[in-house]
Amino acid sequence: MEITGTAQHAAWQSRTLPPVERLRDGLWSVPVPIPHNPLRYVSVYAFALDGGGLGLIDTGWESDASWTALTDGLAAIGGGVDDVRGVLVTHLHFDHLGLAARVREASGAWVAMHPADASAVQKLSRTSAEDAVAAEIEFLVGLGAPRADALADVGGAENLSGFLRMAVPDRLLEDGDHAAFPGWSLRAVHTPGHTPGHLCFAEERTGLFFSGDHVLPRISPNVSSTNRGEPDPLRSFLDSLAGVRDLEPTEVLPAHEWRFRGLADRVDSLTAHHETRLTELLAAIGEHPGSTPWDLAAHLTWSRPWEQYERRMRIFAVTETDAHLRLLASRGLVRSDGGAVPTWTLRPR
Template sequence: MITITGTEQFKAWQEKELPPVEEVHAGVFSVPVPFINNPMRYTLAYVLVGEKEVAVVDPGWDSDEGWEALKAGLAAAGLTPSSVTGIVVTHFHPDHLGMAARLRAASGAWVALGEHEPRAESWGSEPDAFVAADRKQFQAWGVPADFLDEVSFHQATWAQMANLQEPEHRLADGELLPVAGLQVRVLATPGHTPGHICLVDEANGLILTGDHVLPRITPHISLETINQVDPLGDYLASLEAMGVGADMEVLPAHEYRFRGLPERVAELKEHTLTRSAEVLAVLESGTAETVWDVSRKLTWSRGFVSLRGFTLRLALAETASHLVYLAARGTAVDIAVPRSPAAVG
């Protein structure tokens, strides 16, 4: 069992409100930035104050509302956007990287991602080709024609991903953040994305886990992520690396702070392997010929028929990641799991 340390955050989560800005530790502030039209509701940005230098970790989804929330969080720390010298993003998803361009424009700060995280150029220069390739992948996964429009990306998705802020710095595993007065080390944790990173602040006994470890939900592990061959295998291996934070307070990018990282890691591993066992049982039954077929036979919290739109897309991509994981470990998987050029880069 974990121990919840972000009690105000937990209360706000239960009441479906935005939590307050908090000084977690001297010079470390958590700032909730609204995640517009999403059940996660907010991303927890973190402001790390060094010696005349300031880093913001995961500035959040780009919106006017989010910008005001981020400025208010900086103000609570006695800062303004112009005070920020570095922007560190745990992974490329828009609810983490989205606000980086606006914050960089207001501050001149550098932006950094993990060294293996995809760049915007990975999505190509032609939106029509991107959309067609994405649709082709889901067709190959057995998605019926009636569902293709709702699970496939559209040109607006391409524009959103291609316009995300490009990083000036790439952070390698074990590297210290280049911020004066901080001793925060990068921990590579691929899985949720190819170049996802966590940040270990040994001096203050804190570990910032991005989306790699959250207190309540299991991070989505998708096969479709660019440049990732076996994302589920990567994720399980990355969980093993979390022992460095065994006694630390966990600062996730969503939900609320907690202690008990080893216990939570054990839960995540058990959940993931149980899911793979369920996928294996479907394969052994001989009743599935496509990714869609397997997905339909798995246990979903509200049933498969309730999955629509982007949620259905995620469910299919998760199923595909389990099929690839099993195949990589010697299971005979007769179901082809082709990937489009847009997916593999």
């Protein structure tokens, strides 16, 4: 894999925000910070459109600091938020969709997503923060979390209230649809796994591939089970990786970290990472049969000692463990006891 976003990579190493960059004629990357998050920023991609105006891929986290970074970044390329005609959203997460409502209010721009994520956003918009908190707590308890730990990790309604006010999209994009960005040929590529409606965008004129969170150069995106989500999200993710492996783009432009070349190599590394993780989980089940997803997560290797995991980090770890369990079950390697809080054992061969 070849790093092409050298300024982004250097900024990552120095723990600073990378610069606004002109990538091609009429195409720029604008870093928008994510407060208190190890990913640091999302790369918003801005396109000059034939006939005037700008198109965006993603918008950034909803906060005043992020809004300032986005508006200042657009000013640096000679435009402004009021020039935005349309927004393509790779997926429903807050660091990608969060500012879309402000952009639409300021410019009248349309917002487009895949139907699967659009449906989820619509449901969230009709849910109270209190109900969302209660549902997440019950989901974690159903994975084996002690109720007190689930309450502590999810926190109060104020922690989720902003997520329930995200922009419901005006337009829907299915796999293979072309976005209405005049002068560009952006084909939507449905890549479920990270979310059910995750979209990448293949720019057919330049060969660029905007990979969202589906393929990142350094880390694997979180692939988790969710309340009322996909039944086997890791299988979907791995299938989606295989689906883009052989596209041979001229450059991969992800939503985080830095640009790179070598999509096939990176897909192979991500696939191998998850197979290694599945093997580790099988060993943990063999050593601790009858364990819940909550218990098994504590027996896996993470980036820091398990005792340091809490709140959202622990939630992601446990739900990611559950996603791996579901794939092992679909492969016929493990089975649960079918109880209200499932426990897992190896399936005899």
